[in-house]
Amino acid sequence: MIAIEGLSKTFETSGGEPHLALDGISIDIPKGQFLSILGPSGCGKSTLLYIVGGFVPASAGRIRVDGRAIAGPGPDRGPVFQEFALFPWKTVRGNVLYGLLQQGVPRDQAERRVSELLQMVHLSRYADFYPKELSGGMKQRVAIARTLAYDPAILLMDEPFGALDAHTRTKLQNELLSIWERDRKTVLFVTHSVEEAVYLSDRVMVMTPSPGRQKAVFDIDLPRPRIRAELLLNRRYQEYLIAIERLVQDGGEDEA
Amino acid sequence: MTRWLALPGVPPLLALLALLGLWHLAATFFGYNFFPTPGAVFKTLPALFGEAEAAANIAASVKRMLAGFALALAVAVPLGLMMGRSPLVAKLVKPLVATIYPVPKAALMPIIMLWLGIGDAAKIFVIFIGASLPLLQHSFGGALAVDQKLIWSAQAMGLGPVKRLFAVVLPSALPEVMIGCRVGIIMALIVMVSSEMIARQSGVGNLLFNSADMALYDTVYAMIVVIAAIGFVADVAFEFVRRRLTFWAEIHQDPLVPSA
Ligand SMILES: Nc1ncnc2c1ncn2[C@@H]1O[C@H](COP(=O)(O)OP(=O)(O)O)[C@@H](O)[C@H]1O
Ligand SMILES: [Mg+2]
Numbered sequence: 285m286i287a288i289e290g291l292s293k294t295f296e297t298s299g300g301e302p303h304l305a306l307d308g309i310s311i312d313i314p315k316g317q318f319l320s321i322l323g324p325s326g327c328g329k330s331t332l333l334y335i336v337g338g339f340v341p342a343s344a345g346r347i348r349v350d351g352r353a354i355a356g357p358g359p360d361r362g363p364v365f366q367e368f369a370l371f372p373w374k375t376v377r378g379n380v381l382y383g384l385l386q387q388g389v390p391r392d393q394a395e396r397r398v399s400e401l402l403q404m405v406h407l408s409r410y411a412d413f414y415p416k417e418l419s420g421g422m423k424q425r426v427a428i429a430r431t432l433a434y435d436p437a438i439l440l441m442d443e444p445f446g447a448l449d450a451h452t453r454t455k456l457q458n459e460l461l462s463i464w465e466r467d468r469k470t471v472l473f474v475t476h477s478v479e480e481a482v483y484l485s486d487r488v489m490v491m492t493p494s495p496g497r498q499k500a501v502f503d504i505d506l507p508r509p510r511i512r513a514e515l516l517l518n519r520r521y522q523e524y525l526i527a528i529e530r531l532v533q534d535g536g537e538d539e540a
Numbered sequence: 541m542t543r544w545l546a547l548p549g550v551p552p553l554l555a556l557l558a559l560l561g562l563w564h565l566a567a568t569f570f571g572y573n574f575f576p577t578p579g580a581v582f583k584t585l586p587a588l589f590g591e592a593e594a595a596a597n598i599a600a601s602v603k604r605m606l607a608g609f610a611l612a613l614a615v616a617v618p619l620g621l622m623m624g625r626s627p628l629v630a631k632l633v634k635p636l637v638a639t640i641y642p643v644p645k646a647a648l649m650p651i652i653m654l655w656l657g658i659g660d661a662a663k664i665f666v667i668f669i670g671a672s673l674p675l676l677q678h679s680f681g682g683a684l685a686v687d688q689k690l691i692w693s694a695q696a697m698g699l700g701p702v703k704r705l706f707a708v709v710l711p712s713a714l715p716e717v718m719i720g721c722r723v724g725i726i727m728a729l730i731v732m733v734s735s736e737m738i739a740r741q742s743g744v745g746n747l748l749f750n751s752a753d754m755a756l757y758d759t760v761y762a763m764i765v766v767i768a769a770i771g772f773v774a775d776v777a778f779e780f781v782r783r784r785l786t787f788w789a790e791i792h793q794d795p796l797v798p799s800a
Contacts, residue, residue: 339695
């Protein structure tokens with residue numbers, strides 16, 4: 285379980301003006317929950333995720349994971365970035381293998397696990413390709429497999445499908461859901477697509493425009509496993525979409 | 541009809557032939573004894589390599605150049621990478637570099653010779669200084685530009701700072717470091733020759749200037765050809781290594797000097 289309490293972040297800008305990016309975020313995320321964070325561009329979604337990841341220090345407030353305050357990054361929290369951030373000098377296999385070897389997993393065991401993961405993300409045929417030889421969707425599959433490899437209890441996904449075309453995006457959403465349904469990791473998923481947030485999540489947190497504050501938190505009470513085609517006719521699904529869309533719309537100007 | 545012109549290797553060969561032709565014409569036209577024709581120069585080359593003394597001089601030069609460059613690689617690349625990742629290290633090292641940068645490295649030779657003598661140590665040291673600056677500069681720039689998310693990904697996997705420097709920062713910066721290497725190896729050659737001109741004891745620079753003193757002009761020109769050849773071979777070898785080390789990079793800068 286992740287406990288975020290009174291989290292604020294102020295950036296020192298090069299102009300000298302302090303810039304308040306996050307203001308008093310408090311939320312508990314139970315173990316195994318899929319939480320989406322929704323809000324306009326510039327409202328601090330990435331910053332929130334980076335702070336939970338331990339990559340960026342908070343200005344105020346605290347974050348505890350299973351009761352312990354976080355101190356920097358760790359393999360219990362695995363990031364997946366919109367820009368993929370693969371190691372370009374490593375093959376697909378090399379990328380996925382690397383974190384496992386870092387964790388001290390014996391090589392033959394690690395190799396086996398990598399083969400399983402690549403099969404899971406449908407990339408077995410591309411094991412020896414370099415990132416520059418892959419499409420965006422393939423790169424993001426590799427990035428997800430690379431993070432899953434070291435088995436973090438928490439996934440921190442920052443608009444992971446934001447750079448992909450609609451078709452690939454839908455496909456990867458479904459793949460992510462089936463992976464999640466299998467091992468039920470805690471997921472913090474940043475997006476600015478209402479539809480994506482509702483489709484994937486147990487809970488959706490909507491944020492205000494900058495400085496980012498919590499505007500509302502919705503429990504998404506829809507049956508799982510979720511099947512997109514069936515949801516489209518689900519009355520409650522439609523109501524969630526409408527309610528959240530309204531809330532996001534009256535948030536004022538999008539900064540992007 | 542002109543298609544053979546576009547074959548790889550043909551344009552540089554033509555340029556080389558034109559250069560030699562011009563040289564020959566000019567040398568014949570002026571007829572100065574200190575301006576031999578290319579034919580006369582190239583005739584002395586086999587003799588030069590046959591001579592034990594000349595061959596030893598060339599070997600001594602190449603050995604010092606490689607030693608100085610290797611030392612620069614071992615020191616300047618890690619230091620440059622650290623500067624790129626740690627503002628504190630950058631703040632400490634930058635003033636030092638700014639002080640040494642504008643000084644012609646050969647001008648340091650008298651002081652270095654006082655400290656290290658006129659032998660190999662002084663020359664290797666000054667080559668090391670000369671080759672270090674471009675290596676430091678490009679390693680620094682390359683490390684500054686490393687994608688922060690690669691670093692974070694590695695941190696999440698549990699890599700500590702030292703391991704990240706060599707396993708993430710170095711490969712990320714490698715295409716840029718390689719550009720520094722290319723400049724550095726030629727700097728090493730330049731400083732090598734000037735160090736041998738100042739502390740004449742052995743080496744191609746020593747041979748060149750001794751020959752000039754003795755009015756052996758064919759040898760002087762032959763030594764210039766030898767020095768150019770060392771530079772060319774170093775550059776081609778380097779480009780060969782670079783392609784093999786950074787083939788995975790998205791952008792391929794086409795170098796100004798086309799090599800094999
Ligand atoms: N390193 C930084 N320095 C200064 N300001 C920053 C920095 N990172 C983000 N910000 C600011 O913080 C706010 C939130 O940014 P971000 O978390 O990237 O928003 P989002 O991911 O929701 O689009 C923005 O106004 C942005 O300009
Ligand atoms: Mg963002």
